[in-house]
Amino acid sequence: ADPKCEKGGDLDDSQKGDQGKDERVDLKDDDDDDDYDDKDEGGDLDDDDDDDDDDDLQGDTYYDDDDDDDDDDDDDDDDDDWDNKKASVQFRTGIDSFVRGDVQLGKLVPTKDVNLGSEVIEAVVIKAQDVPLSSVSCQLFEDDGGKKKLGNPFSMMDISLGKDAVPVKAIKCSIQK
Incomplete structure (x- = not known):
């Protein structure tokens, strides 16, 4: 067993x-x-x-919520509708004198029309409406027609045109992509 x-x-x-x-x-x-x-x-x-x-x-609902504004993949800042978008620009016109003005994006604007005066030592973009501040770039011009560029384009980082004020007649600000 x-x-x-x-x-x-x-x-x-x-x-x-x-x-x-x-x-x-x-x-x-x-x-x-x-x-x-x-x-x-x-x-x-x-x-x-x-x-x-x-x-x-x-989260389909999450994505749908983001696109509710105009359904263009949220590229609202890249739209060509410049009418309501402006940049605030500040000029230093003297040792301790500054002027500010709002410039409509995408258009050549005479500086006298936006209270920026006609002379500038330094220029800087200080604020942007409905667009990222870092994407705004502005160019100064010696003439009203925007043919003679003055200095290089500037943005949040200011541009200095020397220690003496130089004549400026127009400015154009736009969005860089």
Whole structure:
């Protein structure tokens, strides 16, 4: 009886171990096969579940809220509607005298029309309306027609035209992309 038990016990233990391993593997395989079978047979269900989860993570509602303004991929600042967009420019006209004026973006504007005067030592863009300040660039001109550029374009970083004021007749500010 003992040899049978030992033999049977040994066989049972080894069979249990093998069966346990096989069962574990079979269970894993069964689970994996079921999952793969679900994907193969009912892949649409599984894929739809993944897509639904991805949609939830992407937040369609969140993106829709951002685009509610005019549905142009939120490039509102790059629109060509310059009428309501202005930049505030400051000129230093003397050692301790400054003037400020608002310049409509995209148009050549005589400096006298925006209270900037006719002479400048330094110029800087100090504020922008409806556009990022860092994207505004302005150019000064010696003439009213905007043919003779005066110095380099300037933006938030000011431009110095020397220690003496120089004549300026026009300014044009625009958005750099």
